[in-house]
Amino acid sequence: FDMFVLAFVERLFRPTFRKDDFVLGKKLGEGSFGVVYKASLSKKRGSEEGEYVLKKATEYGAVEIWMNERVRRACGNSCADFVYGFLEKSSKKGPEYWLLWKYEGESTLAGLMQSKEFPYNVETIILGKVQDLPKGLERENKIIQTIMRQLLFALDGLHSTGIVHRDVKPQNIIFSEGTRAFKIIDLGAAADLRVGINYIPKEFLLDPRYAAPEQYIMSTQTPSAPSAPVAAALSPVLWQMNLPDRFDIYSIGLIFLQMVFPNLRSDSSLIQFNRQLKRCDYDLNAWRKLVEPRASADLRKGFELLDLDGGIGWELLTSMVRYKARQRISAKAALAHPYFDRQGLLALSVMQ
Ligand code: ADP
Numbered sequence: 374f375d376m377f378v379l380a381f382v383e384r385l386f387r388p389t390f391r392k393d394d395f396v397l398g399k400k401l402g403e404g405s406f407g408v409v410y411k412a413s414l415s416k417k418r419g420s421e422e423g424e425y426v427l428k429k430a431t432e433y434g435a436v437e438i439w440m441n442e443r444v445r446r447a448c449g450n451s452c453a454d455f456v457y458g459f460l461e462k463s464s465k466k467g468p469e470y471w472l473l474w475k476y477e478g479e480s481t482l483a484g485l486m487q488s489k490e491f492p493y494n495v496e497t498i499i500l501g502k503v504q505d506l507p508k509g510l511e512r513e514n515k516i517i518q519t520i521m522r523q524l525l526f527a528l529d530g531l532h533s534t535g536i537v538h539r540d541v542k543p544q545n546i547i548f549s550e551g552t553r554a555f556k557i558i559d560l561g562a563a564a565d566l567r568v569g570i571n572y573i574p575k576e577f578l579l580d581p582r583y584a585a586p587e588q589y590i591m592s593t594q595t596p597s598a599p600s601a602p603v604a605a606a607l608s609p610v611l612w613q614m615n616l617p618d619r620f621d622i623y624s625i626g627l628i629f630l631q632m633v634f635p636n637l638r639s640d641s642s643l644i645q646f647n648r649q650l651k652r653c654d655y656d657l658n659a660w661r662k663l664v665e666p667r668a669s670a671d672l673r674k675g676f677e678l679l680d681l682d683g684g685i686g687w688e689l690l691t692s693m694v695r696y697k698a699r700q701r702i703s704a705k706a707a708l709a710h711p712y713f714d715r716q717g718l719l720a721l722s723v724m725q
């Protein structure tokens with residue numbers, strides 16, 4: 374009860390917004406459940422400034438607002454800064470929810486990974502300057518390690534709050550120019566197990582490129598939306614039994630893979646990789662045996678990077694991308710993995 378009072382009071386003192394307050398800019402995205410625009414405040418709002426991102430969503434926007442409010446209070450640094458969410462109108466098509474975030478910057482991990490400069494382009498935006506150092510495996514490994522640490526940190530925040538994202542992919546990872554770190558965005562498919570909000574519309578398809586092999590994140594025995602008090606009592610148990618967070622870990626593992634292997638960054642090559650891995654019964658070691666004998670230069674370079682420091686990177690990757698959810702490492706345990714024992718990028722910049 375207290376939590377609701379607090380949330381209400383807190384919300385009362387935050388600025389509110391209406392449709393007319395915004396001037397819409399460039400369209401940033403469009404899915405089946407909403408359209409996303411860059412937006413600024415209209416002159417009426419006087420001195421208020423800043424750039425925003427506005428999502429106009431269908432009825433599922435209500436859940437997305439709820440998730441964003443919860444994340445903002447519980448683990449604000451994990452996700453883009455949520456500002457406000459409201460029901461704008463109900464048309465013939467149904468209700469329309471508007472969600473508002475601070476504009477975090479123009480770079481998604483997807484965009485950055487498409488560049489030939491990756492991962493050096495990420496080093497530049499994290500450090501805020503170009504490093505005048507020779508390129509090489511060690512340096513690339515350091516950058517990728519730093520990105521992985523940031524992603525796992527954000528994900529651990531969500532998971533510790535009881536939220537599973539379910540749509541982790543490079544398109545839903547944004548580089549925040551404010552904090553100089555990656556944040557996770559798009560809670561449109563997220564589930565909150567602690568209070569029983571676990572709603573995915575049946576039209577919603579989990580992105581097959583990054584989805585773990587298990588189709589149902591909670592076993593089908595689990596009631597999909599138990600009443601709140603029942604769920605609050607049960608969900609820690611359900612969480613332990615089903616380990617739904619490991620669904621996101623699989624997706625992060627595939628992102629790790631794509632960062633390491635340049636030739637797996639395109640959609641088509643990732644889809645082909647998924648097919649190969651399935652044929653290997655989701656055993657990465659078997660996949661390696663299959664492809665390594667006739668590996669391209671890109672593949673060989675990836676294996677070399679993962680084999681640094683006694684193969685610690687390969688060990689981490691194989692502990693994330695596994696068929697059985699319960700055999701996958703958690704975000705918290707991954708952060709303590711020896712792969713992260715080495716200093717990352719930020720430590721480097723402090724030293725200089
Ligand atoms: P959807 O995938 O449902 O269309 P997203 O929430 O993923 O909606 O947003 C779509 C795109 O908008 C993102 O991929 C990203 O490029 C951009 N975007 C979303 N939120 C922000 C933000 N806070 N700051 C900057 N860009 C954002």
Ligand code: MG
Binds near residue numbers: 559
């Ligand atoms: Mg998205």
